[in-house]
Amino acid sequence: xxVLSLTGVCLSFPRGRRHVIPVLASVTLQIDAGETxxxxxxxxxxxxxxxxxxxxxxxxxxxxxxxxxxxxWGFSERRRSRLLGDQIGWVRPxxxxxxxxxxxxxxxxxxxxxxxxxxxxxxxxxxxxVGAQECAQQFWGSLADWERALVAIAQGIxxxxxLLLVDDLTLSLGLGETEEITRxxxxxxxxxxxxxxxxxxxxxxxxxxxxxxxxAGGELLETPKLPAQQGNIIDFPGVVKPGANDPxxxxxx
Amino acid sequence: MGRTTAQxxxxxxxxxGLVIELPGNSYQLEQRLEGRFxxxxxxxxxxxxxxxxLAKQGLIRPVExxxxxxxxxxxPLPAPAPLSTTxxxxxxxxxxxxxxxxxxxxxxxxxxxxxxxxxxxxxxxxWLRASTATPPLREELQAKISFCGxxxxxxxxxxxREAELACAAQLEDLNERMRRQRxxxxxxxxxxxxxxxxxxxxxxxxxxxxxxxxxxxxxxQREGQxxxxxxxxxxxxxxx
Numbered sequence: 001x002x003v004l005s006l007t008g009v010c011l012s013f014p015r016g017r018r019h020v021i022p023v024l025a026s027v028t029l030q031i032d033a034g035e036t037x038x039x040x041x042x043x044x045x046x047x048x049x050x051x052x053x054x055x056x057x058x059x060x061x062x063x064x065x066x067x068x069x070x071x072x073w074g075f076s077e078r079r080r081s082r083l084l085g086d087q088i089g090w091v092r093p094x095x096x097x098x099x100x101x102x103x104x105x106x107x108x109x110x111x112x113x114x115x116x117x118x119x120x121x122x123x124x125x126x127x128x129x130v131g132a133q134e135c136a137q138q139f140w141g142s143l144a145d146w147e148r149a150l151v152a153i154a155q156g157i158x159x160x161x162x163l164l165l166v167d168d169l170t171l172s173l174g175l176g177e178t179e180e181i182t183r184x185x186x187x188x189x190x191x192x193x194x195x196x197x198x199x200x201x202x203x204x205x206x207x208x209x210x211x212x213x214x215x216a217g218g219e220l221l222e223t224p225k226l227p228a229q230q231g232n233i234i235d236f237p238g239v240v241k242p243g244a245n246d247p248x249x250x251x252x253x
Numbered sequence: 254m255g256r257t258t259a260q261x262x263x264x265x266x267x268x269x270g271l272v273i274e275l276p277g278n279s280y281q282l283e284q285r286l287e288g289r290f291x292x293x294x295x296x297x298x299x300x301x302x303x304x305x306x307l308a309k310q311g312l313i314r315p316v317e318x319x320x321x322x323x324x325x326x327x328x329p330l331p332a333p334a335p336l337s338t339t340x341x342x343x344x345x346x347x348x349x350x351x352x353x354x355x356x357x358x359x360x361x362x363x364x365x366x367x368x369x370x371x372x373x374x375x376x377x378x379x380w381l382r383a384s385t386a387t388p389p390l391r392e393e394l395q396a397k398i399s400f401c402g403x404x405x406x407x408x409x410x411x412x413x414r415e416a417e418l419a420c421a422a423q424l425e426d427l428n429e430r431m432r433r434q435r436x437x438x439x440x441x442x443x444x445x446x447x448x449x450x451x452x453x454x455x456x457x458x459x460x461x462x463x464x465x466x467x468x469x470x471x472x473x474q475r476e477g478q479x480x481x482x483x484x485x486x487x488x489x490x491x492x493x
Contacts, residue, residue, distance in 0.1 A: 040421070040460075040463060042464055042467060042468075045467075175449065175450075175453050176449065179449060202460060203424055203456045203457075203460030203463060204453060204456045204457070204460065206428060207428055207431065207456075208428065208432065209425075209428060210428075211425065212421045212424050212425050212428070213421065214418075214421050214467060216417075216467035216468075216470060216471055217470060217474060219414075219470075221417055221421065222418075222421065223418050223419075223421055223422040223425070
């Protein structure tokens with residue numbers, strides 16, 4: 001069963017009585033646990049809106065949004081809100097509301113659901129997992145962009161989510177840093193078994209994603225997956241592959 | 254006027270570079286060519302034909318005794334030999350084989366491993382250090398759009414959509430190759446760095462193309478809708 005499933009999702013924003021701004025047009029997407037999907041789109045093409053719909057923060061005009069097979073909009077407001085605070089992690093490198101050490105910042109959203117000491121323990125663990133333990137006592141203003149991205153990921157995974165939504169996290173990062181961040185997300189998704197849906201505005205940020213979809217004009221395009229092929233099915237002339245049919249590998253002769 | 258256009262990367266130069274890094278047979282080189290330059294989309298058997306050609310030119314030769322170290326395509330590659338002029342040549346300075354004898358040797362045990370001759374190494378260094386010019390932009394899709402009429406717009410939109418999907422698939426392939434390559438280059442910081450830069454070049458190409466296709470698709474869709482509305486209005490009977 002998919003962690004997240006969007007089926008025929010349409011979204012538009014009304015502007016006055018006559019005008020409507022179309023954002024998503026019949027978007028269909030499925031993500032399984034442990035998978036990383038990148039959505040590549042330019043500015044103002046609905047990347048963040050797609051993530052908001054996936055998180056249950058935005059109600060689509062049409063279509064279905066299912067989390068672990070259950071329709072998000074069949075949930076009560078309270079349950080949907082709890083889901084967002086508990087099983088869906090949201091990652092973006094924005095300036096925190098309160099100026100306090102990063103450990104407190106990562107722990108703060110968990111206070112209500114997990115209690116103070118458990119929240120701090122989880123925050124410490126999350127910062128260690130992303131390799132940002134040295135940022136624990138730092139304040140936002142003193143962090144580099146790269147460290148801010150790590151702290152944002154720590155905040156997202158501290159609640160041990162089943163789905164991590166990552167909004168253009170690598171926008172301000174360089175080549176090597178972008179690769180490290182995308183590799184980290186892929187490793188975390190594989191190890192901890194959560195699904196990752198990330199929006200990116202640069203193809204370089206799709207680096208370690210197993211799947212790449214493109215979004216423009218509200219249309220999400222993704223190549224349908226074929227069953228994996230075993231080995232190279234095309235033989236080229238004069239080439240003997242190492243294997244059982246190669247007489248040099250036959251120990252009986 | 255200076256040279257502004259160039260031929261794309263020749264398979265011969267790429268294969269020669271790979272042989273200098275590590276001798277191997279045509280199957281292994283095919284795999285390494287795909288791993289390193291997958292976006293170039295060389296056809297199958299490219300390495301095989303390039304090896305034959307290079308051997309004929311005396312730039313590579315069969316490894317005389319490859320038995321002590323059978324090369325497995327699946328085994329991780331050792332660190333490549335540096336190509337700077339200050340470092341010693343990675344191969345012994347034996348005289349290059351004549352074209353005739355190389356041809357005879359090539360004709361052929363298919364799994365023969367090849368190594369570079371000193372002439373091959375010198376040729377490759379000259380290629381490495383020569384200026385690189387900008388390849389020509391011969392884009393079929395641009396030509397199609399320049400010749401299409403308004404009635405072709407729906408089909409053009411479909412073509413652009415197919416092209417966008419193909420680019421995304423290429424990007425996925427590239428990412429997959431990059432993962433494999435990073436695992437092979439785990440212990441080699443220099444190769445990891447050059448690998449990252451080369452991948453970034455490939456990615457920048459696909460990124461630019463996908464963005465262009467996305468912009469094009471939206472533009473053509475909008476024009477297609479406008480044209481359809483205009484045509485409906487011009488064909489509908491006037492109201493009294």
